Amino acid sequence: xxxxEIHDVSKSYGKVRALSGVSLDVKxxxxxxxxxxxxxxxxxxxxxxxTLLLADGGTASVAGLDVVKDYAGIRRxxxxxxxxxSLYQDxxxxxxxxxxxxxxxxxxxxxxxxxxxIYSQIEPFRDRRAGALSGGMKQKLALCCALVHKPSVLFxxxxxxxxxxVSRRDFWNMLARIKASGVTVFVSTPYMDEAxxxxxxxxxxxxxxxxxxxxxxxxxxxxxxxxxxxGSPMYPLLKYLRSTxxxxxxxxxxxxxxxxVDPSVADARQKILSEIVSAGFKDCEVHQIRPGIEDCFMxxxxxxxxxxxxxxxxxxxxAGA
Numbered sequence: 022x023x024x025x026e027i028h029d030v031s032k033s034y035g036k037v038r039a040l041s042g043v044s045l046d047v048k049x050x051x052x053x054x055x056x057x058x059x060x061x062x063x064x065x066x067x068x069x070x071x072t073l074l075l076a077d078g079g080t081a082s083v084a085g086l087d088v089v090k091d092y093a094g095i096r097r098x099x100x101x102x103x104x105x106x107s108l109y110q111d112x113x114x115x116x117x118x119x120x121x122x123x124x125x126x127x128x129x130x131x132x133x134x135x136x137x138x139i140y141s142q143i144e145p146f147r148d149r150r151a152g153a154l155s156g157g158m159k160q161k162l163a164l165c166c167a168l169v170h171k172p173s174v175l176f177x178x179x180x181x182x183x184x185x186x187v188s189r190r191d192f193w194n195m196l197a198r199i200k201a202s203g204v205t206v207f208v209s210t211p212y213m214d215e216a217x218x219x220x221x222x223x224x225x226x227x228x229x230x231x232x233x234x235x236x237x238x239x240x241x242x243x244x245x246x247x248x249x250x251x252g253s254p255m256y257p258l259l260k261y262l263r264s265t266x267x268x269x270x271x272x273x274x275x276x277x278x279x280x281x282v283d284p285s286v287a288d289a290r291q292k293i294l295s296e297i298v299s300a301g302f303k304d305c306e307v308h309q310i311r312p313g314i315e316d317c318f319m320x321x322x323x324x325x326x327x328x329x330x331x332x333x334x335x336x337x338x339x340a341g342a
Contacts (some may be wrong), residue, residue, distance in 0.1 A: 023049065114144075114146055
């Protein structure tokens with residue numbers, strides 16, 4: 022059974038199209054990730070699903086309840102953690118938690134087992150004002166407040182934005198435990214590396230879903246040979262590679278460039294290496310690699326910008342150039 026069903030949902034703000042016919046389903050008991058950059062439409066979709074915003078068109082339901090007709094029922098069974106910290110800054114950790122429990126007609130003591138693993142990490146600071154907490158502690162408090170009434174579906178809108186790498190890892194470990202308790206988790210994030218931590222994902226760009234499925238399925242559908250290329254100096258190398266025959270796209274990924282090559286190019290690794298060495302670049306390395314979600318997103322985003330047509334070769338194939 023699906024915990025969330027979305028059919029052809031659209032939303033505009035004046036002339037700005039935030040969502041364009043979005044359709045998705047989220048299964049009960051899974052972690053589903055909505056992956057996309059800032060401004061892609063993630064927050065608009067979450068606000069529609071949590072009954073805080075009306076769509077211009079389409080339908081959506083949460084736990085079988087319509088987001089328009091049954092908004093009151095939905096609010097009782099969901100937990101929502103917005104992208105920006107929205108708890109009461111002047112209240113203490115304990116006071117915030119008690120307030121949200123009261124809103125839902127319960128108590129912290131009654132549902133303590135639900136939040137025990139998370140709250141135990143911040144309980145030593147229960148008398149500290151929420152506004153004085155670190156980013157990671159604010160994150161844990163907001164999650165406790167979203168869980169204190171035992172929701173069946175949990176919405177997390179960019180919950181790891183602005184927190185350190187250790188807190189991000191801890192947060193996803195917490196989500197795995199929440200999922201194990203039977204809660205459906207719908208999470209949005211701009212971080213492509215977090216896609217692998219989800220059971221299924223949808224990639225969103227300018228309000229449109231450009232692909233969905235398991236992370237491994239999306240990665241397996243990447244159509245080109247992909248190479249990690251290193252050389253010095255790196256930025257001139259990037260420009261050089263983007264103008265090389267047979268190169269479909271080239272993007273910087275940390276200390277290397279990821280290079281998609283036309284399948285018709287014979288012995289592509291040796292060809293690329295020979296060309297960049299001959300061009301005068303130093304300390305050159307070329308290795309074939311497996312595509313990740315970010316590689317797939319860049320490829321699909323390029324197709325989206327070009328109206329769904331395949332990327333071409335040479336300069337015309339630069340999805341982000």
